[in-house]
Amino acid sequence: MNLIREGVKKLAGVLLALTADTPSPVAGPNANPPQMLGKMRNAPTVMAGSIQLLGMAEIKQRLGARWSAVADIACRIAEQTVERHISAEDAYQRHGDETFVLCFASPDKAHAEAKTRAISEEIATMLAQETPQIRLRVDHTVAEVEWADIDSGAAESIAELIALELRQVRERADAAARTWRNELLRTAGIRFGPIWDPERRIVSSYRAMLNEQTGTYAMQRLAGVSTPEELKSTLHELDCLMVGRTIKSLDRLLQAGGMAQIVVPVNFNSLTNRTARETYLNLCRSIPESYKRFLLFEVHGAARGTPVSRLIEIALALKPYCHGVLVEVSANGSRLQELTSASLFGISVDAKSLSRNAGQATTALTRLVSAATALNLKVFVHGADTVGLLEAAQKAQADYVDGRAVALPMDEPKTAYHWRPR
Structure with a gap:
């Protein structure tokens, strides 16, 4: 993503x-x-x-x-x-x-x-x-x-x-854009990144994501020849594809007797258009009632300076179809207080936005976790692809962490298992 x-x-x-x-x-x-x-x-x-x-x-x-x-x-x-x-x-x-x-x-x-x-x-x-x-x-x-x-x-x-x-x-x-857009949607695959709970030391949830081929090759090519409107439309279709395939994977897991919670990212920009949002929500309305407790939606990709009211509007629209909604925030946690009116489950932060200095990354995350905890918000750190970022998230007492330092993405989610850092 x-x-x-x-x-x-x-x-x-x-x-x-x-x-x-x-x-x-x-x-x-x-x-x-x-x-x-x-x-x-x-x-x-x-x-x-x-x-x-x-x-x-x-x-x-x-x-x-x-x-x-x-x-x-x-x-x-x-x-x-x-x-x-x-x-x-x-x-x-x-x-x-x-x-x-x-x-x-x-x-x-x-x-x-x-x-x-x-x-x-x-x-x-x-x-x-x-x-x-x-x-x-x-x-x-x-x-x-x-x-x-x-x-x-x-x-x-x-x-x-x-x-x-x-x-x-x-x-x-x-x-050229149409050709690559069709190829992107045809070959797009969904994988699931294991999310670690440091306190309980278990993996019991996953973050849906596009596979590597989609993210590195077709998407870059599309971005080079497409207009912003076409790209926004493609992001919307990918978000729709992601939620649809996530529900199918969750169904297979539950039918097999397993159980896991899945975070489904949705791009803020792909839901700013009223028609596109309604299309996405229509998909959400088809989610079985008993499956909603296993889902968290994560609103990400909002540009700096986006009115918090717009984020809250989308979060509230998604809330009836899941256990809770996350909103991606910057590492400095600015305007965190303003998000409380949306009754969010938590916030997420991209580990790649943190300083490469381990001490500074830990300090920034500790400050963010402290502020979020005071507001009763869970903190998800995603993209922790190095041991240093994983340790920073653990020391800051983040609630959940995902990334290659935890485990590589899987084709299908599986039921909870114990995991400890190597």
């Missing part, structure tokens, strides 16, 4: 889709001046980008006659932001209500990506401030386009031709 978090972070500069709207030139100091684009054609390539306002068509259909006012505000914000950020040597052209195509004089792709991303983020922030009742997503695309790949045409149509070329680049990336 850590690799999935890394995959999400890598998507900051991913190529995003361009529509093929009818071009609608706009005035402005950098608005597609033919002589500027002519100079750019002296080089074999042009660094091109786009800013796209997603959801305009849906809003137009919903608002009817009121649509024009919203469109004017959105396009004004987008155009003014583009003008503020691009240089006198750059050029842009607006296409319809949704898309702005940018041509950069500099061949530096990193520079173009940084500038396009800054424009996209600023537009999104300003739209949220000026039109909070209208939800528009702002996406961006950056690619180096070869003039040889662009059909010859008048200077006035160059931006349109570049837009069409970028669209083809995006379509190829989308096709």
Whole structure:
């Protein structure tokens, strides 16, 4: 699951889709001046980008006659932001209500990506401030386009031709993403990491996780070619797959006369969408009543600064379908007090986020365990893959620990057994 978090972070500069709207030139100091684009054609390539306002068509259909006012505000914000950020040597052209195509004089792709991303983020922030009742997503695309790949045409149509070329680049990336997404879901396997109870010195619970192939190969490849929305959708499907296969494994164990508690991680970002959350909860509603006492859901992957109210909202939605809910927190335990209103079973912390210094790791965990215990919360330390991290968790008196220092993941959970550190 850590690799999935890394995959999400890598998507900051991913190529995003361009529509093929009818071009609608706009005035402005950098608005597609033919002589500027002519100079750019002296080089074999042009660094091109786009800013796209997603959801305009849906809003137009919903608002009817009121649509024009919203469109004017959105396009004004987008155009003014583009003008503020691009240089006198750059050029842009607006296409319809949704898309702005940018041509950069500099061949530096990193520079173009940084500038396009800054424009996209600023537009999104300003739209949220000026039109909070209208939800528009702002996406961006950056690619180096070869003039040889662009059909010859008048200077006035160059931006349109570049837009069409970028669209083809995006379509190829989308096709690759779909292929790898299907492969990921087809081959995804679930394993179960033994969780140790240091006080009783037994393993009686497990943490569901994706197998190594899913985490290291297919997921990394998907993250390299997918958009953030596609990745979020895939994470959601993997979470659904995980809970489904966990219930099947739990059923086999119970039918064989065994017994174990299983922690089922669920990515915070895959449940922020109301429709996706309802799909996941529908799966949870199919869990047999007698099985719920063997399940703990762990909400993880929330970005720093996420309102605690959003975490609590998801935790409370999951609570009816399990014995209890865990929420992953940072090692410093900030805002721990705010989580108490969710009546959580406990908290979890990723051991890999701790200091590599054994003493500092122990001190941080001891402080966290003390604060959690005062709030009647159990502490789960996951990912303790070294003896040093395991010892730090044990000295801090964490309630539960998992990781390779305890045991390698298993294909199926089994009934409780005693275990002592080697």
